[in-house]
Amino acid sequence: MPADRLTRPDGPRPGTGIVHLGLGAFYRAFGCVYVTDAMQASGGDWGIVGVSLRSPDTRDALKPQDWAYMSVTLAPDGPQTRVIDVLNDVLVAPEDPEAVLSAMADPGVKIVSLTVTEKGYCHNPATGALNFDHADIQHDLTHDLPRSAPGFLVRALQRRHEAGLPPFTVLTCDNLPHNGALVRGVVLDLARRIDPALADWIAAEGRFPATMVDRITPATTDDDIAQVERLTGRHDTAPVMHEPFRQWAVQDDFVDGARPDLVAAGAQMVDDVTAFEDMKLRMLNGTHSALAYLGYLAGHETISDTVADPVFAAYVRQCWEEIMPAVAAPPGISLPDYADALFDRYANPAIRHRTWQIAMDGSQKLPQRLLGTLRENIAAGRESPALCLAVAGWMRYVAGTDETGGTIDVRDPLADLLRDTATDAAPGTVTALLSLEQIFPADLAAHLAAPVTEAASLLWSKSARAAAAEVTS
Structure with missing residues (x-):
């Protein structure tokens, strides 16, 4: 007899305070866990809307589970499982870029975080500058509905600026040197080409804290899914497997100071990462x-x-x-x-x-x-x-x-x-x-x-x- 599908535990959802671009296994094993722990310690509306920038696979796997999934700690003495239910929705950008921009422009959203990998910033790795020859950047210069991560950031910030709203904090969680400064640079590069006044507003009002993230997260396999079902008696099509260790050092520089209580979750809030x-x-x-x-x-x-x-x-x-x-x-x-x-x-x-x-x-x-x-x-x-x-x-x-x-x-x-x-x-x-x-x-x-x-x-x-x-x- 097949196991019952994992579903979201009963209880109220938090309001959405974070939109995350690039909802892969790492962020679900890392950022989602930290934010869950922060809300358990200190409350707040820090629910997350995840965005897949390419494939619908993650959305399709999580939707029947009402966005809940298992976080599995792979300790040497055996695995430990935990249900993570911080996600409120998962959007697929190529299917509905308007929905993604609307979510990012919502006044309740205070942070847009990213794990889009090095190539997702559409930059030249040797210089850090935005690559204006990149096909997605070429598209985003002339279209209001973007394709690239920098394009979504700029167009969503443009909507907030036009609506008289403060910007969201852009919180990159990718392994790049000086990652906060790098994403700030590519955003400003693109914004200047679209609207110099917008770029000036982002430069003055925006915040792009640097971060260091660390948790080894292997890709989930079919064997892992079967193992989770044996351990829990529930079928989860999208568990994340990770080591026990985790470390998050974050430059404490957020728009209006708005952020989850990451210190309570074990993060290190520092002046310089x-x-x-x-x-x-x-x-x-x-x-x-x-x-x-x-x-x-x-x-x-x-x-x-x-x-x-x-x-x-x-x-x-x-x-x-x-x-x-x-x-x-x-x-x-x-x-x-x-x-x-x-x-x-x-x-x-x-x-x-x-x-x-x-x-x-x-x-x-x-x-x-x-x-x-x-x-x-x-x-x-x-x-x-x-x-x-x-x-x-x-x-x-x-x-x-x-x-x-x-x-x-x-x-x-x-x-x-x-x-x-x-x-x-x-x-x-x-x-x-x-x-x-x-x-x-x-x-x-x-x-x-x-x-x-x-x-x-x-x-x-x-x-x-x-x-x-x-x-x-």
Whole structure:
């Protein structure tokens, strides 16, 4: 007999105070949980309307459940489940952009948050500026009903301005350096082209706090759905699986101070997020990417599988040795202790975080996760053989063929360009890919040419595992 479908628990809904663009698994495992905890502690109307910017899949899975779902903590000693019911609705932007703008323009909405991934900001990763050649931005310049995340932000702020309402706070939750300043910049870039007076109002009245978010959230599988049903006796088509750890550092800069009681939920409200952001982007996201490319090439399906291999366990430790001199520790945090804690999180066998999943969109991730550290190490005269091998691993991966000759399903907004630019040989591939200035600024590329070519020659002539062993010997 099939299990009953999960439904929303009885009780009143909170009013909607947040619209979230990009309602994927991460935000449902992270932001929705924090907001739920904040309302349980201190009340407030902070219900969330989620927006899917591309696919109706999340809406279709959650609607029969009245937007409720299970949050599943994957602890080493066994999973723990919890029902999250903070969502009030889920909209699908391509189906009804007007509904999305109306929700964002509602006076009760105080925050619009985002997890749209690096590519969702339609910017140039090397410079941070809005890419006006992007097809969605071209559309949004001339249409009132937008397609892009920056377009929705600008057009919704335009409606609030025209209605005499204060702006909402724009709260980005994506892994980007100086993410608040970056989203502010792309919003103002677009707004200036549409209406300079609107841009001036946003610049004066808007708030774009920076954040650092951290919780490993693997993609949910059919096996996960079956496991949740066995654990709870309820069928949930959209559970989210995540590690026990979570951390949210938020710059406390909101329009009129309006926000949930995130402190009560365990968030760190700070004046400056930079140190938290750099530490996490470089030490966690940087090594996650390094392990994803080299681990995938070595035949490892997940991060936990990869670090269970003693060669890659030593390799990630070497990466941290190269990264830590370029990181200023936040107050009260020991970087070696943070690295030890990261290793324990990576090694958690309950977290099946696939190397292929982390490897997606590398052209957008490399500048933030690896290239900033490499630039600082070069300036300081520090060698970075493990990090250069990570860049070479990305190059081998995006060339589209693995070490056995099999085809790699490369998911990247520049996938076709990367594949066509790469060659069969290591030196040619390095030279060709380093010439892509949308990823590698020319001055940095010149400095990387020799060490990355050396790493790539090692990788192509031996194997990912052997190369990792050599740079840590």
